Amino acid sequence: MVPSDRAYQKCINPSCGAEFDCAQVLFKCPRCGDPLDVRYNWDKIKLPQKLGDFAKRWVTRGSQLDFSGVWRFRELLDFCDDRYKVSVGEGQTLLQQNGALAKELGMNPASLFLQYEGLNPSGSFKDNGMTAAFSHAKMVGAVASACASTGNTSASMALYAHSCGLKATVFIGEGKIAFGKLSQSMDYGAHTIRVAGDFDDCMRQVQDVCTELNIYLVNSLNPFRLEGQKTIMLRIIEALGWQVPDWIIVPGGNLGNSSSFGKVFAELKEIGLIDRVPRLAVINAHGANTLTELVNDKGLKWNGGKVNDTIADDYFAHLDATGYRPDTIASAIEISRPVNLKKCLRALEVCNGVVLDVTDEEILDAKAQVGKYGLGCEPASAATIAGLKYLLANGTVDKDARVACILTGHLLKDPNATVNYHSKMAREFSNPPVQVENDLQKIIALMK
Numbered sequence: 001m002v003p004s005d006r007a008y009q010k011c012i013n014p015s016c017g018a019e020f021d022c023a024q025v026l027f028k029c030p031r032c033g034d035p036l037d038v039r040y041n042w043d044k045i046k047l048p049q050k051l052g053d054f055a056k057r058w059v060t061r062g063s064q065l066d067f068s069g070v071w072r073f074r075e076l077l078d079f080c081d082d083r084y085k086v087s088v089g090e091g092q093t094l095l096q097q098n099g100a101l102a103k104e105l106g107m108n109p110a111s112l113f114l115q116y117e118g119l120n121p122s123g124s125f126k127d128n129g130m131t132a133a134f135s136h137a138k139m140v141g142a143v144a145s146a147c148a149s150t151g152n153t154s155a156s157m158a159l160y161a162h163s164c165g166l167k168a169t170v171f172i173g174e175g176k177i178a179f180g181k182l183s184q185s186m187d188y189g190a191h192t193i194r195v196a197g198d199f200d201d202c203m204r205q206v207q208d209v210c211t212e213l214n215i216y217l218v219n220s221l222n223p224f225r226l227e228g229q230k231t232i233m234l235r236i237i238e239a240l241g242w243q244v245p246d247w248i249i250v251p252g253g254n255l256g257n258s259s260s261f262g263k264v265f266a267e268l269k270e271i272g273l274i275d276r277v278p279r280l281a282v283i284n285a286h287g288a289n290t291l292t293e294l295v296n297d298k299g300l301k302w303n304g305g306k307v308n309d310t311i312a313d314d315y316f317a318h319l320d321a322t323g324y325r326p327d328t329i330a331s332a333i334e335i336s337r338p339v340n341l342k343k344c345l346r347a348l349e350v351c352n353g354v355v356l357d358v359t360d361e362e363i364l365d366a367k368a369q370v371g372k373y374g375l376g377c378e379p380a381s382a383a384t385i386a387g388l389k390y391l392l393a394n395g396t397v398d399k400d401a402r403v404a405c406i407l408t409g410h411l412l413k414d415p416n417a418t419v420n421y422h423s424k425m426a427r428e429f430s431n432p433p434v435q436v437e438n439d440l441q442k443i444i445a446l447m448k
C-alpha cells in the first residue's frame with residue numbers, strides 16, 4: 001500500500017502535533033498519549049463546489065458506494081482507496097420533521113427534526129463509523145477486530161467483521177447490556193467475552209489486548225471510525241435542502257459522535273462548504289455524567305488546545321478512590337471515562353456547545369413521547385428530547401430554532417426498558433395493557 005498524499009493522522013494536542021501515516025494503526029499519540037485525528041490535504045482532493053453537488057450520486061445509487069449514506073460523501077473522508085471500502089448499505093436513515101412532538105414540547109411545529117439512526121443495518125448509528133473503520137482495517141490488512149461495548153458497537157462490529165471476513169471479539173462488562181444488542185453479536189458470530197468489571201474496565205483491557213495481539217480495535221478512539229460518523233451531519237444538511245440547522249442534540253457516552261460532529265463542521269467551514277456552524281448540545285444521563293460535571297461544575301474546556309489535564313485527572317482519581325460505578329437505564333451511555341473527552345471539548349468550542357444531564361425517569365418519559373409521535377428509539381437516544389425540554393425551558397433553545405435530535409438506536413434494541421416503563425412504572429406516558437375477563441360484553445364495555 002502506498003502512503004496517501006490526501007490524508008494523514010495528527011495528534012489533536014497542538015503543542016505536540018505529531019503526524020503519522022494513515023497506514024499506521026494507532027489508538028493514541030505515541031508521543032503524548034492524546035487522541036489522534038484523521039486530517040486531509042484538501043488541495044489534493046477533488047471537492048464539490050457546493051454540498052448540493054453530492055446529490056448527483058442519487059442518480060447512480062445502483063453503485064454500492066453511491067448507495068451508502070456514508071460513502072456517497074467520500075471526498076470528505078478520503079483516507080483510503082475505493083477498492084478497500086466495505087459497505088453493507090449503511091446510512092439509509094431518515095430526518096423526520098415531527099410537528100406533533102414539537103407542539104407537545106411547546107415548539108414551532110416546523111422546527112423539530114428527528115434523525116433516525118436506528119434505521120441502520122445493525123439498528124444504531126454505529127454502522128456509520130464501522131464502515132469506515134473496517135475499510136481502514138482492510139486497507140492495513142488486519143485479520144482480526146475487537147471492541148469493548150455496551151452493546152451497539154459489538155452488534156455493528158460483528159456485522160461488518162462477518163461481511164468482510166475478519167474475526168471479531170467483543171468485550172462486555174457486568175453492567176447493563178440490552179438483550180437486543182447481545183443477541184445480535186451472538187447471531188453475527190462474534191466471540192463474546194464477559195469481563196468481571198464495567199464498561200470502563202473492558203475499555204482498558206481491550207486496548208492492551210489489541211496492542212499485545214495485534215488486533216484491530218474499532219472503539220471510537222479509532223480515528224477512522226469517527227470519520228464515518230461525520231456523515232450523520234451531512235445527511236441532516238442534505239435532508240434540510242443543504243441547509244445547516246440551528247441546533248444538533250446528541251446523547252453523550254464515549255463522546256465519539258459529538259466529537260465527529262464538531263470535526264465535520266470545522267472542516268466544512270474551513271473548506272468553504274458551509275458559512276455557519278450549528279450549536280451542539282450533548283446530553284448525559286445523570287447516572288453517568290462525567291462530561292456535565294467536568295464542563296459545568298469544574299470548568300474544563302478545550303481552551304484552544306490547552307486543556308487543563310489535572311481537572312480531569314483529579315476527577316477520575318476521585319472516581320477510583322470512591323469506587324464509583326455509573327448507573328443508568330440508558331445502557332448505551334453508561335460510561336464514566338469517555339475516551340473522546342478531549343475531542344468533545346474541542347467540538348463544544350467549535351459549536352459553542354452546551355452540556356447537561358437528565359434523569360432516567362426523564363429519559364423514559366421522553367422515549368415514550370418519541371414512540372407515541374415518531375418511530376421510537378432506545379433509552380439513550382431519548383436523552384436528546386429530555387435534554388431539549390430543559391434547553392427550551394431555560395431559553396437556551398428558541399422555540400423557532402431548527403433543532404435536529406439524533407436518535408442513535410432503534411426502539412427494539414431494548415424492549416425490556418419499554419415494557420417495564422409502560423406496564424410497571426405508572427408515569428405520565430405509560431400505556432399499560434388492560435386485563436379483562438374472557439367475556440364479550442366486558443370486552444366491549446372496555447372499548448367505549
Ligand SMILES: *Cc1c(COP(=O)(O)O)cnc(C)c1O
Nearest residue numbers: 152253254255256257332408409
Ligand atoms: C454508542 C451509543 C451512544 C453513545 O455515543 P458516543 O458516541 O459514545 O457518545 C448513544 N446512543 C446509542 C444508542 C449508542 O449505541
Ligand SMILES: [Zn+2]
Nearest residue numbers: 011016029032
Ligand atoms: Zn501527541
